[in-house]
Amino acid sequence: MRINPYNNVKYQWAVYVVFFIFLACIPTIVGDDVFLLNQLSTYGVYGILALSLSLCWGFGGILNLGQGIAFGLGSYGMAMTMQLQSQDILEDRIPPFMLNNAVETLPAIWEPFWNAGAGISLALIVPTLFCLIFGGLMFWGRVSGPFFAIMTLAMLSAFYTIFIDLQYLTNGVNGITPPMALEVGPYLVDPYSSVSFWVVFVALLLCTVVAKLITQSKFGLIVQAQKNDPERTRFLGYNVALYETIIYAFSGFIAAIAGCCFAMLTQYVSPGQFDVGFSISMVIWVAIGGRASLLWGMLGAFMVQGAQSYLGDQFLSTWLLILGFFFILVVRFLPGGLAGLVEVILGYFSSNSSGTKGSNSEPKRVD
Amino acid sequence: MAGMLELKNLNKNFDAVHVINDFSLEVFENSLCCLVGPNGAGKTTTLDLITGRQAPSSGKIILNGVDITGKAEQAICRLGIGRKFQIPAIFRELSVEQNLAVAHSIEINPIKNIFSFSSKNYKTKMDEIADKVGLSHRLPEMAGNLSHGEIQWLEIGMLLMQDAPLLLLDEPVAGMTEGEVSKTVDILNELKKIKTLIVVEHDMGFVRRIADVVTVMHMGSLLAKGSIEQIEKNQEVRNVYLGTEDE
Numbered sequence: 345m346r347i348n349p350y351n352n353v354k355y356q357w358a359v360y361v362v363f364f365i366f367l368a369c370i371p372t373i374v375g376d377d378v379f380l381l382n383q384l385s386t387y388g389v390y391g392i393l394a395l396s397l398s399l400c401w402g403f404g405g406i407l408n409l410g411q412g413i414a415f416g417l418g419s420y421g422m423a424m425t426m427q428l429q430s431q432d433i434l435e436d437r438i439p440p441f442m443l444n445n446a447v448e449t450l451p452a453i454w455e456p457f458w459n460a461g462a463g464i465s466l467a468l469i470v471p472t473l474f475c476l477i478f479g480g481l482m483f484w485g486r487v488s489g490p491f492f493a494i495m496t497l498a499m500l501s502a503f504y505t506i507f508i509d510l511q512y513l514t515n516g517v518n519g520i521t522p523p524m525a526l527e528v529g530p531y532l533v534d535p536y537s538s539v540s541f542w543v544v545f546v547a548l549l550l551c552t553v554v555a556k557l558i559t560q561s562k563f564g565l566i567v568q569a570q571k572n573d574p575e576r577t578r579f580l581g582y583n584v585a586l587y588e589t590i591i592y593a594f595s596g597f598i599a600a601i602a603g604c605c606f607a608m609l610t611q612y613v614s615p616g617q618f619d620v621g622f623s624i625s626m627v628i629w630v631a632i633g634g635r636a637s638l639l640w641g642m643l644g645a646f647m648v649q650g651a652q653s654y655l656g657d658q659f660l661s662t663w664l665l666i667l668g669f670f671f672i673l674v675v676r677f678l679p680g681g682l683a684g685l686v687e688v689i690l691g692y693f694s695s696n697s698s699g700t701k702g703s704n705s706e707p708k709r710v711d
Numbered sequence: 712m713a714g715m716l717e718l719k720n721l722n723k724n725f726d727a728v729h730v731i732n733d734f735s736l737e738v739f740e741n742s743l744c745c746l747v748g749p750n751g752a753g754k755t756t757t758l759d760l761i762t763g764r765q766a767p768s769s770g771k772i773i774l775n776g777v778d779i780t781g782k783a784e785q786a787i788c789r790l791g792i793g794r795k796f797q798i799p800a801i802f803r804e805l806s807v808e809q810n811l812a813v814a815h816s817i818e819i820n821p822i823k824n825i826f827s828f829s830s831k832n833y834k835t836k837m838d839e840i841a842d843k844v845g846l847s848h849r850l851p852e853m854a855g856n857l858s859h860g861e862i863q864w865l866e867i868g869m870l871l872m873q874d875a876p877l878l879l880l881d882e883p884v885a886g887m888t889e890g891e892v893s894k895t896v897d898i899l900n901e902l903k904k905i906k907t908l909i910v911v912e913h914d915m916g917f918v919r920r921i922a923d924v925v926t927v928m929h930m931g932s933l934l935a936k937g938s939i940e941q942i943e944k945n946q947e948v949r950n951v952y953l954g955t956e957d958e
């Protein structure tokens with residue numbers, strides 16, 4: 345029996361450790377360039393998003409073209425919290441953009457965000473709850489595959505429009521620009537400092553560890569089983585809709601964490617978070633990296649977004665064509681993404697080396 | 712004495728087509744009942760009705776005295792019915808071992824399963840079952856790479872992991888070699904000591920080697936019922952079904 349080292353759980357964890365040690369070195373490498381550090385931290389956010397999508401799509405088989413919903417809701421929740429942190433609950437209750445819209449009392453929906461703890465909790469709970477309800481409705485109705493993908497896309501467009509339309513609550517297309525960095529107790533999380541980098545780093549680390557553990561649990565096994573054959577899974581007694589809803593909502597929760605980090609880093613949110621193009625590019629990151637692998641999903645995000653910031657400027661609108669070309673190339677020739685390529689290469693080397701060294705797991709062939 | 716499973720006057724229409732017509736059946740504990748009949752007789756549909764994959768147009772299905780008509784698939788399964796599909800349904804992208812692990816569905820609560828990382832408490836059972844269906848040496852293999860016969864056995868093994876007292880097997884020996892059929896006969900004869908089975912099959916040779924009782928279906932209705940000797944003597948059955956062998 346040949347065992348590909350790619351599938352060895354211990355090696356996988358080792359690779360994750362190396363990956364995070366490398367990420368942890370970034371502030372030292374970057375040094376004083378706080379703008380670069382801020383940009384790299386945003387990549388961390390993309391990494392969290394990619395992770396959430398690999399979990400839902402690559403692992404659970406639920407193609408979600410609307411991951412921007414949870415991301416956007418999370419980022420708005422955080423931005424609202426930060427906005428109110430810069431105001432005074434007694435004297436200066438109303439954000440400037442609302443005054444411009446002739447709003448005289450703070451809308452009730454904003455009230456809980458005076459308290460940072462409550463605000464951030466809402467930023468995470470609301471998107472998760474949305475996913476639970478929306479996912480529950482869809483999965484109990486046995487909506488799956490491309491139909492589910494289209495529903496998420498429709499939902500995403502609806503959110504986009506709603507957030508533009510509710511001008512007095514969201515400042516429409518202009519979005520919310522909190523003037524101050526996030527305050528946590530007495531500390532300021534300056535987006536242009538290593539503090540915010542470490543916040544994103546810890547968020548990415550925790551999400552990765554929890555996601556990886558979930559994939560290795562019995563729950564994860566059942567999620568994989570329902571991706572393979574939902575009917576069989578149902579006939580073994582599992583409530584497939586429940587499992588789908590939970591993995592979808594958990595993925596939404598992770599995307600909401602990414603949203604919070606994003607608002608913290610950029611001090612700016614806009615309906616652009618609900619942009620259809622952005623949610624689809626998440627799918628592209630994960631497809632190119634390898635959707636079955638959490639790590640490669642993240643690497644896909646780094647590569648595509650990195651290429652976009654450096655090459656996108658040179659190629660301008662041709663960039664989308666180039667990206668589309670790579671996407672088609674991967675879908676056609678590398679259905680497992682770059683991760684699939686690595687798996688094949690490792691498999692090739694391991695079977696070669698066990699052939700020459702005569703490893704004890706494989707009986708020696710007598711020629 | 713009432714049987715473990717009772718089907719009472721089942722009917723099923725697909726639009727205007729009557730697929731099952733007033734079909735009744737009683738299955739007793741620890742017996743093996745073969746459901747035979749020509750292609751299109753409605754055998755698979757009957758299993759669909761029992762397992763909740765389809766709801767009957769009318770009629771009742773009673774399991775151990777409980778009415779299960781129209782319940783959801785997973786609910787019926789939890790009441791103790793396991794099913795092997797006509798087109799074998801296994802998790803092709805998972806290993807044989809993982810297939811058996813998923814089938815161990817004692818705990819279905821997703822939250823509890825998130826915190827479950829070890830197969831220790833069912834490892835012995837898994838090894839025993841893998842041994843029983845002859846797949847011990849194939850545990851790490853991807854299930855999609857198994858041979859046709861092995862896939863059928865894996866699915867039977869999964870039903871055993873699931874631990875349902877009533878097993879419904881839809882054409883378990885379809886596409887098997889003679890040797891594999893014999894091995895399956897041994898497995899089933901072993902199983903019927905501890906389980907109640909309904910086996911759908913139209914190969915009479917196979918039926919003869921396993922059945923306690925035989926039920927013949929034709930055009931969605933009960934045609935005959937009895938021991939294999941009685942069925943083989945039955946003139947009506949010979950006409951619609953076995954007739955082809957003589958002519």
Ligand SMILES: Nc1ncnc2c1ncn2[C@@H]1O[C@H](COP(=O)(O)OP(=O)(O)O)[C@@H](O)[C@H]1O
Nearest residue numbers: 725728730748749750751752753754755756757
């Ligand atoms: N979903 C369906 N819609 C319409 N007709 C169906 C459906 N399922 C089965 N049938 C019809 O019901 C009849 C019985 O089918 P089936 O139960 O599969 O037979 P068997 O398993 O005995 O060969 C066939 O004529 C088939 O065409």
Ligand SMILES: [Mg+2]
Nearest residue numbers: 754755756797
């Ligand atoms: Mg059939």
